[in-house]
Amino acid sequence: MPRIAKYDFKKIAKRWQDSWEAFFRVETNNPGRKFYSLNMFPYPSGVLHVGHGRNYIIGDAIARFFKMRGYNVLNPMGFDAFGLPAENAAIENKTHPREWTIANIEGMKKQFHEWGIIYDWDREIRTCEPDYYKWNQWLFLQLYKRDLAYRSDALANWCPGCETVLANEQVIDGHCERCDSLVEKRKLTQWFFKITQYAEQLLNDLQHLEHWPERVKKMQQNWIGRSEGVEIDFFIETPLRHGEGNPHPTPSPLKGEGRGEGREGGQGIRSLRVFTTRPDTIFGVTFMALAPEHPFVEEFIAQEPDASRKEEIKAFVQKALQQGEIARSAATVEKESVFTGRYAINPVNNQKIPIYIANYVLMEYGTGAIMGVPGHDARDFEFAQKYKLPIVRVIENDESKGEVGAAFEGEGWLVNSGEFDGLSSREAFRKIGEALQSRGLGRFAVKYRLRDWLISRQRYWGTPIPIVHCEECGIVPVPESELPVKLPDLPFIGKKGLADISEFYQTRCPQCHGPAKRDTDTMDTFVDSSWYYLRYISPNDGERAFDSEAVNKWLPVDQYVGGVEHAILHLLYSRFFTKALRDMGYLAFDEPFTRLFTQGMVEHVSYRCPEHNWIHPNEVGESAQCPHCGRPLKIELNKMSKSKRNTISPQEVIDQYGADTERLYTLFMGPPERDIEWTEEGVRGSFRFLNRLWTLVLAQARKISPSPHPSPWKGEGVNPAEFTEREKRVWQKLHQTIKSVTEDIESFHFNTAVSAIMELTNELIVYVNEPPKKINQALMKRALEDLVLILSPFTPFVCEELWRRLGHADAVLEQSWPGYDEEALVGTEREIVIQVNGKLRDRLSVPVAISEDRAELEKRALAQIQSRLDGKQIARVIVVPGRLVNVVVKEP
RNA sequence: GCCGGGGUGGCGGAAUCGGCAGACGCUACGGACUUAAAAUCCGUUGGGGGCCAACCCUCCGUGCGGGUUCGAGUCCCGCCCUCGGCACCA
Numbered sequence: 001m002p003r004i005a006k007y008d009f010k011k012i013a014k015r016w017q018d019s020w021e022a023f024f025r026v027e028t029n030n031p032g033r034k035f036y037s038l039n040m041f042p043y044p045s046g047v048l049h050v051g052h053g054r055n056y057i058i059g060d061a062i063a064r065f066f067k068m069r070g071y072n073v074l075n076p077m078g079f080d081a082f083g084l085p086a087e088n089a090a091i092e093n094k095t096h097p098r099e100w101t102i103a104n105i106e107g108m109k110k111q112f113h114e115w116g117i118i119y120d121w122d123r124e125i126r127t128c129e130p131d132y133y134k135w136n137q138w139l140f141l142q143l144y145k146r147d148l149a150y151r152s153d154a155l156a157n158w159c160p161g162c163e164t165v166l167a168n169e170q171v172i173d174g175h176c177e178r179c180d181s182l183v184e185k186r187k188l189t190q191w192f193f194k195i196t197q198y199a200e201q202l203l204n205d206l207q208h209l210e211h212w213p214e215r216v217k218k219m220q221q222n223w224i225g226r227s228e229g230v231e232i233d234f235f236i237e238t239p240l241r242h243g244e245g246n247p248h249p250t251p252s253p254l255k256g257e258g259r260g261e262g263r264e265g266g267q268g269i270r271s272l273r274v275f276t277t278r279p280d281t282i283f284g285v286t287f288m289a290l291a292p293e294h295p296f297v298e299e300f301i302a303q304e305p306d307a308s309r310k311e312e313i314k315a316f317v318q319k320a321l322q323q324g325e326i327a328r329s330a331a332t333v334e335k336e337s338v339f340t341g342r343y344a345i346n347p348v349n350n351q352k353i354p355i356y357i358a359n360y361v362l363m364e365y366g367t368g369a370i371m372g373v374p375g376h377d378a379r380d381f382e383f384a385q386k387y388k389l390p391i392v393r394v395i396e397n398d399e400s401k402g403e404v405g406a407a408f409e410g411e412g413w414l415v416n417s418g419e420f421d422g423l424s425s426r427e428a429f430r431k432i433g434e435a436l437q438s439r440g441l442g443r444f445a446v447k448y449r450l451r452d453w454l455i456s457r458q459r460y461w462g463t464p465i466p467i468v469h470c471e472e473c474g475i476v477p478v479p480e481s482e483l484p485v486k487l488p489d490l491p492f493i494g495k496k497g498l499a500d501i502s503e504f505y506q507t508r509c510p511q512c513h514g515p516a517k518r519d520t521d522t523m524d525t526f527v528d529s530s531w532y533y534l535r536y537i538s539p540n541d542g543e544r545a546f547d548s549e550a551v552n553k554w555l556p557v558d559q560y561v562g563g564v565e566h567a568i569l570h571l572l573y574s575r576f577f578t579k580a581l582r583d584m585g586y587l588a589f590d591e592p593f594t595r596l597f598t599q600g601m602v603e604h605v606s607y608r609c610p611e612h613n614w615i616h617p618n619e620v621g622e623s624a625q626c627p628h629c630g631r632p633l634k635i636e637l638n639k640m641s642k643s644k645r646n647t648i649s650p651q652e653v654i655d656q657y658g659a660d661t662e663r664l665y666t667l668f669m670g671p672p673e674r675d676i677e678w679t680e681e682g683v684r685g686s687f688r689f690l691n692r693l694w695t696l697v698l699a700q701a702r703k704i705s706p707s708p709h710p711s712p713w714k715g716e717g718v719n720p721a722e723f724t725e726r727e728k729r730v731w732q733k734l735h736q737t738i739k740s741v742t743e744d745i746e747s748f749h750f751n752t753a754v755s756a757i758m759e760l761t762n763e764l765i766v767y768v769n770e771p772p773k774k775i776n777q778a779l780m781k782r783a784l785e786d787l788v789l790i791l792s793p794f795t796p797f798v799c800e801e802l803w804r805r806l807g808h809a810d811a812v813l814e815q816s817w818p819g820y821d822e823e824a825l826v827g828t829e830r831e832i833v834i835q836v837n838g839k840l841r842d843r844l845s846v847p848v849a850i851s852e853d854r855a856e857l858e859k860r861a862l863a864q865i866q867s868r869l870d871g872k873q874i875a876r877v878i879v880v881p882g883r884l885v886n887v888v889v890k891e892p
Numbered sequence: 893g894c895c896g897g898g899g900u901g902g903c904g905g906a907a908u909c910g911g912c913a914g915a916c917g918c919u920a921c922g923g924a925c926u927u928a929a930a931a932u933c934c935g936u937u938g939g940g941g942g943c944c945a946a947c948c949c950u951c952c953g954u955g956c957g958g959g960u961u962c963g964a965g966u967c968c969c970g971c972c973c974u975c976g977g978c979a980c981c982a
Contacts, residue, residue: 691931
């Protein structure tokens with residue numbers, strides 16, 4: 001017998017690499033049975049490692065699978081090409097960010113090609129090109145027209161490392177998500193998108209996203225942070241004047257008309273508005289507290305007659321402001337405060353309540369002022385203890401009685417609450433709210449944690465904001481006909497923004513044509529990625545951002561695949577854009593992504609030397625010593641990253657084992673949603689499998705005469721009625737495998753799909769080598785063909801080659817996905833488990849017909865294990881048809 | 893603190909409408925082939941015991957403690973650990 005040619009993955013890759021693209025070119029005009037498969041587009045930061053590959057390999061497998069199932073698959077790719085790293089790299093290499101970006105894009109496209117990942121490159125998007133960012137500007141203007149984009153001075157998150165402001169979403173534990181610098185609050189005039197206008201919808205519509213991971217929805221829900229409560233106005237006592245004895249009698253709020261928060265005439269501040277989610281605890285209020293930034297603070301200071309107290313308050317406020325809101329908002333910070341010398345009146349019982357300024361009260365949330373209820377709020381309790389304020393219990397339940405060491409934050413019934421005594425917390429919430437509302441002293445309100453999206457960035461490499469500042473006309477939007485406002489194409493000038501380039505900002509006012517200044521900020525790059533999935537439908541359209549008609553046919557995206565790190569930022573912004581564009585009439589759907597899959601990270605061992613820091617695994621020998629100083633290295637498991645020096649280059653793997661091996665291992669290594677460790681041994685295992693497959697198919701291929709592959713769901717070419725028992729088992733295994741692989745791919749269980757394919761391969765190898773060596777050629781041909789087809793989304797190169805060697809002239813992607821025959825799944829015999837008292841004791845093989853016959857199964861099972869039952873009394877026999885017989889015996 | 897994942901052999905992980913725990917792969921060990929090694933192939937591989945070996949038998953075993961059930965990795969109650977998100981948000 002002639003030798004089988006070696007599995008030459010390099011030759012095979014070269015042969016088929018360029019042959020597939022045509023299958024993923026789509027006509028967008030006529031979607032037919034469409035499937036929009038989308039991977040989150042990458043930031044072109046350099047070379048991709050095998051961990052990045054996971055995202056794209058999953059996406060490619062899905063696209064190929066749906067293609068074979070007869071869908072018109074749209075699978076585009078592009079580059080999120082604006083952003084800070086390009087600027088930093090450009091400064092380092094003394095080039096222009098564009099050069100660095102383009103070079104990386106070219107490199108990454110080569111990598112996709114090597115991986116056998118197919119996109120419709122005619123639809124490629126690069127967000128740094130004017131023909132893309134022009135539409136960012138257009139979108140900005142649309143939002144501006146509808147008051148969804150506005151300019152405001154606010155305390156913004158300033159990152160000193162990146163020298164720019166950041167959105168709330170980009171601040172992690174008070175640090176910059178990019179460079180980890182401690183973020184400061186600075187008062188700056190900045191552009192915002194009014195995402196809060198959609199807070200309610202963004203929250204509510206989460207429930208319709210059935211095919212999103214639960215945790216992503218939960219994260220968004222937390223982030224939006226809705227709370228229902230009541231806003232309450234507390235009258236403030238007029239301050240004492242010098243020489244006066246008693247303060248003026250306060251107006252009785254229960255009788256008087258509320259006037260809401262604010263000042264009145266020359267009388268100064270009259271009332272203070274707070275927000276609470278627990279109006280039922282209002283009788284327990286023993287202090288009020290303002291945020292140091294609260295507008296009343298200044299006035300209180302001004303009105304303070306006592307000079308030393310005035311200084312005390314001033315000093316405290318200054319210190320708190322310096323500490324900054326971010327630092328102060330950490331739960332670990334000690335509660336500090338100063339008494340203002342002023343009192344408020346509790347509208348429900350006329351009690352006089354001292355007003356404090358406290359560091360733990362945030363201006364950003366609610367009204368910037370709180371009512372302090374130490375009996376029922378842990379923070380207020382801590383505060384009251386420190387400042388020796390009274391703690392009043394106004395809610396009780398069976399558990400809380402007698403307990404006084406802490407705030408009771410649960411629900412119960414009211415006590416010490418006047419006419420509301422005895423009501424449940426819930427009833428009291430409503431009744432107290434209503435009582436306040438009827439007197440004009442309060443109103444039901446809903447607050448969100450979500451803040452508006454700050455989009456201004458003080459950087460060069462981004463989309464210029466299309467606004468002109470004119471001394472005469474004020475803020476003037478650039479007319480749509482003048483878009484794009486292009487980035488000045490100067491040799492890159494280092495760490496400078498547009499504010500340093502007079503050629504850019506000097507302009508004329510579009511309205512009065514007088515001299516004016518362009519806005520010198522650029523947009524957050526998350527603007528770019530909030531709508532790119534719309535642009536893929538008509539990527540070269542010079543007339544509009546996207547073609548609504550076609551977009552409404554192709555979207556929502558059927559399957560979106562990407563990293564969970566975008567659970568909040570990108571995915572929330574995209575949902576916001578979709579809803580805003582829908583309301584403008586451009587889109588006819590509510591949510592951009594029907595199904596979302598978030599793949600886990602790939603981890604790899606990393607070595608750390610106390611002196612030389614991270615050492616690449618390739619430099620580390622068996623002994624795990626530092627190659628520079630010989631010291632023992634600390635071994636850790638970390639996410640693959642350049643900074644930890646533990647990345648694996650796909651090129652290494654492809655050179656040594658081929659792209660199919662990398663793809664197979666990536667999909668097989670573990671459940672795709674979970675983080676998983678990359679190991680060299682695992683890669684070799686996948687390589688071994690492909691070699692075994694190669695040998696099996698080639699050894700048989702020469703015996704098999706070429707003929708067209710039958711259409712699915714039919715047994716053409718094979719005749720199961722004439723199969724031997726052995727052949728029937730092979731046939732059954734084949735159909736079981738097709739079924740489970742199909743279902744596993746649909747549910748993203750690639751690891752078990754691969755293992756099912758391995759089992760089938762093993763079974764076929766056993767069948768081929770079994771002693772009689774009489775192989776049913778028709779069966780074998782069919783089995784190998786189907787095997788190759790169901791493996792092809794995972795390892796397209798080797799499968800294409802094997803498919804051709806099985807005698808086919810047409811491509812794998814032109815084939816239909818194999819179907820399975822329900823009848824073939826069953827087989828002829830079934831194994832029934834025999835248990836005694838629930839423990840496995842024996843097995844019984846019965847014909848399928850009998851496996852459903854309770855009486856017969858019981859009879860046979862008891863006969864088979866009779867010897868075991870000596871002297872024991874049978875109490876009961878449980879029969880599960882098709883599965884088992886459990887004999888319950890009483891021990892003598 | 894709150895919310896959500898997850899805890900199964902030496903390792904990654906299978907099996908959750910309650911019904912054979914450990915599929916598939918890796919590692920390790922033994923054997924075949926080879927002058928030798930690599931590769932490949934065959935076998936063993938959760939732990940303990942039944943004198944050795946084969947076969948077989950048996951007990952224990954899915955984070956911990958209870959419970960429901962003929963039967964629990966799977967369901968219920970109470971904990972522990974771990975990863976992720978949110979967190980002085982009133």
